Amino acid sequence: MKKVIVALLISISALFGEFVNGIAITVNDDPITLYDIQKKEIELNVSKDKAVSELIDETLFNQLIKKYNITADLFDVNNYLEKVAASNGMDLYTFKSVVKQRFNDYEKYEEQTRQQIIRQKLIDKLVRGNIKIATEEDLKIYYENNPSMFNLANNVKAVQYTSKDRNSLMSAMNNPMAAIDGVTKSNVQLNQESMNPQIRYLISQTEVNQFTAIFTMEKEYTTLLLTEKSDEKTLKFEDVKDRIFNILMQDREQKYLKDYFEKMKLSAEINIIR
Numbered sequence: 001m002k003k004v005i006v007a008l009l010i011s012i013s014a015l016f017g018e019f020v021n022g023i024a025i026t027v028n029d030d031p032i033t034l035y036d037i038q039k040k041e042i043e044l045n046v047s048k049d050k051a052v053s054e055l056i057d058e059t060l061f062n063q064l065i066k067k068y069n070i071t072a073d074l075f076d077v078n079n080y081l082e083k084v085a086a087s088n089g090m091d092l093y094t095f096k097s098v099v100k101q102r103f104n105d106y107e108k109y110e111e112q113t114r115q116q117i118i119r120q121k122l123i124d125k126l127v128r129g130n131i132k133i134a135t136e137e138d139l140k141i142y143y144e145n146n147p148s149m150f151n152l153a154n155n156v157k158a159v160q161y162t163s164k165d166r167n168s169l170m171s172a173m174n175n176p177m178a179a180i181d182g183v184t185k186s187n188v189q190l191n192q193e194s195m196n197p198q199i200r201y202l203i204s205q206t207e208v209n210q211f212t213a214i215f216t217m218e219k220e221y222t223t224l225l226l227t228e229k230s231d232e233k234t235l236k237f238e239d240v241k242d243r244i245f246n247i248l249m250q251d252r253e254q255k256y257l258k259d260y261f262e263k264m265k266l267s268a269e270i271n272i273i274r
Contacts, residue, residue, distance in 0.1 A: 025056070027060065027063075027269070028063060030062075030063065032055045056268075068125055070118055078092065080113060101213045134245055134249055147234055153203075154231040155191050156229050157188075157229075158190065159188075162183070162222045164221070188224070190203070202215060202224070208226050208227065209225075209226065209227070211225050212224045
């Protein structure tokens, strides 16, 4: 009797696994399973229809990557990160140390960067010659219409938390008002001219009443709880024109890609199986 029950349970389990992993849709013969759809619904917190739409886009995107044989290796990743570091006044080593402090899983961040490079390579291939290049006039119009995007606080007030133990510092970040053994607090005032590039970058990425990522200073773990940003100054057009150019071109790329994938969907062989 026990053997029959066990066999029955195994059969039910196998059927359930087959159902969950069953193919729901094929896109140019590439499968999307019921499990893929359920996972995407949870991941994005969206409806089933939205999840299916996202998965179809991802499948078409991956098919294009294979078609054009687009790849990205560690050299590509380091080259990309080196440019990001330089744009923030840091060398690659310093920038990586900042990133590692902000992200618990650096390898995951590196993989996300690699995927971003692959995506950009594909975008470059698809949109090259198909979108209008932003002109100097386009850049100035954007700059004048979005002044708040280019404001930089010259003075910053913060509470500085330091500790020789990273876990103690993290406990203090979770309970800012508590007195944590081994953590010292002090009020500090900073200005842009006196900040090193690493701290300037961290502060620019942090809102008031939020902690910066943990960084090291004088052999101690440190974080800043920003309490005030003042004396905001608008950066000169010449200093931000490259950033504006990238914003405008990325916007045009996204619009072009949206239309491109909509046309791909119309021509793709999409079969709904269940």
